[in-house]
Amino acid sequence: MRCRKAHWYLSARCDDTLSEKQRRDLAAHLDECPSCRREAFYFSEIKGQTAGVEKIRARADFNLRLQAKINAWEVEQETLRDHAPSSWRTLRELSVWAAHYFAGLGNILFGQRRFAVVGVVTALLTIIIWTGYDSDEQLVDNTAALTQELADLNQIGYELRLETEVADPLRDYLISGVSLSDYTSPRSQPNYVMPTIPAEQVNAQLIF
Amino acid sequence: METQKDIDHGLMRRIQQDDFAAFEELVERYKDRLVNVLFRMLNERNEAEDLVQETFLRVYKHRQEYDFTYCLSTWIYTIALNLAKNELRRKKKFKFFSLFDLQAKGVELEDTKPGPQSLKIILEKAIATLPVKYKTAFVLRDVDQLSYEEVAQILEVPLGTVKSRVNRARAILKDELRPKLEERRALSKGTLVPVRTM
Known part of the structure; x- marks a missing residue:
């Protein structure tokens, strides 16, 4: 036997696998x-000394600290479960908000009701489909919120258009070189009333 | 007769049914062995304990995902060693020294004192300086007394590779300890007279 092979066997002898x-x-x-006899002595010494190496043990409060960590994790899980919105709810809210802005921006930028109508229909469909998994109460809440939102956005749209109606005669005055002091705004008239959207009109859109 | 594997699986089934007493029993069975192994890997007791706690926390979190075709001990050791390897990698990446670290490692400072050192202390220091892959195999096999098959499963390497790594680790230790071992050999043969030092 060669010494190299003997060295391999010496390690195996430590494990008693020969x-x-x-x-x-x-x-x-x-x-x-x-x-090789010297090497055999070295191997057996190392094996013996390794077995006698001090065993480090966990400290006395190990279990308590672990228990505290587990409790903290469980509390965190419960909090997340109670407060985090479900993915369905998140999607639903996103779609409703997207529909609101679509309707509102269409109305404000272009003054055209068809954008609002498409937005309302989309929003209602998403609410009806997705709240199928939720309670009736949630459906009522979502619809009420949407109605209010649309009413607000349409009001802003009307007001913006009114501003345009006021601004156009003012521009004409300025171009024609007439002094600004000669210009009278329709709002300054004593019996001027700010136009508002009739409630029936908003409801009519929603019914459509 | 019930084997270790059967006992572990019985405990795990109870843990899966949210039996915390079973989890405590499992912790009792493994905590000292894991702390010892991770201490040998990291050379820092607090870190070793923290990582063993993290190991048990992960076992608890993922208790429902445990696959009963494997040994529970293998699963636990794999988690612990992966955490230790990540920690060693992180330390290597952000290597820095501080006075607080040195103070915390009181034992190491004591060991650097001049004078004769026992073979056990030299061996412990030599184990600490082994390359990680040899150290892992050596610690699991020779310090924690796991079988080669278990070590191979934990490290996810072939059996022959484990034997080779353990053999290599022993050879490195043998070279590190050669002067001290030679002294002991001479003493055992009666060719050297021990000298008591002050």
């Missing part, structure tokens, strides 16, 4: 090789 034949071969080699 076969009977391997054990005999190794013993025969050790009898005639002082260098």
